[in-house]
Amino acid sequence: MSHDVGKVPFKNPGWAGNTGEFDLTEAQVRGDDFVGERPKHGGHASGAGTLPYMLADKSPEAPLFEGEYKQRFDKILTRYPTKRAALLPALALAQEIRGHVSPESMDRVAELLELSPAYVRGVATFYTMYNKAPVGRYLVQVCTNISCNLCGADEVLATFLRYTDTEIGETSEDGNFMVVEAECLAACGFPTCVQINSRYYENVTPAEVQKIVEHLKAQGD
Numbered sequence: 001m002s003h004d005v006g007k008v009p010f011k012n013p014g015w016a017g018n019t020g021e022f023d024l025t026e027a028q029v030r031g032d033d034f035v036g037e038r039p040k041h042g043g044h045a046s047g048a049g050t051l052p053y054m055l056a057d058k059s060p061e062a063p064l065f066e067g068e069y070k071q072r073f074d075k076i077l078t079r080y081p082t083k084r085a086a087l088l089p090a091l092a093l094a095q096e097i098r099g100h101v102s103p104e105s106m107d108r109v110a111e112l113l114e115l116s117p118a119y120v121r122g123v124a125t126f127y128t129m130y131n132k133a134p135v136g137r138y139l140v141q142v143c144t145n146i147s148c149n150l151c152g153a154d155e156v157l158a159t160f161l162r163y164t165d166t167e168i169g170e171t172s173e174d175g176n177f178m179v180v181e182a183e184c185l186a187a188c189g190f191p192t193c194v195q196i197n198s199r200y201y202e203n204v205t206p207a208e209v210q211k212i213v214e215h216l217k218a219q220g221d
């Protein structure tokens with residue numbers, strides 16, 4: 001299965017310089033190129049939500065923390081003074097593998113980090129960034145907060161729903177898409193901002209939604 005999607009039909013304006021974590025080029029960050037595979041070594045164990053990776057190969061049934069992911073998990077532990085301190089990135093890794101953090105995943109994380117299941121559930125359910133139920137292969141989060149809203153986010157949201165033939169929070173029949181509203185994605189200078197899996201699309205207008213959706217559909221397995 002390949003997620004090398006070639007050129008995206010979109011160009012992000014933001015470029016804050018190479019952080020050095022994944023050795024991304026400016027072209028990759030802007031969207032001229034596309035990095036389909038997250039580096040297996042997990043260069044930055046907690047950075048899953050901040051880099052332009054398309055984590056579309058998640059599987060709700062995938063084994064947790066085995067093989068390469070066991071190495072990633074172990075690496076996370078080395079970065080924190082206590083197991084408890086590693087809880088957030090451990091949950092993020094579970095979500096990266098399965099696409100959501102199920103009660104079973106929470107319990108497994110609790111076991112591995114020697115925490116009570118209740119504590120882990122309390123943390124996991126506090127943060128909206130952890131999906132508590134399966135989502136579409138592409139989770140489309142449209143920012144409808146003030147800056148984006150003033151620039152037409154509602155119409156962008158409605159257009160995504162139309163082209164994916166879904167209601168808010170509903171997975172499309174083909175399993176490809178779930179569209180939700182998001183609070184401020186911290187890209188207020190580039191409204192409307194849309195986060196699709198871990199990748200930001202900025203300055204999105206309704207006119208561009210169709211080609212984004214078609215581009216994603218064309219990536220099939």
Ligand code: FES
Nearest residue numbers: 143148185187188
């Ligand atoms: S209001 Fe949309 S990114 Fe801040």
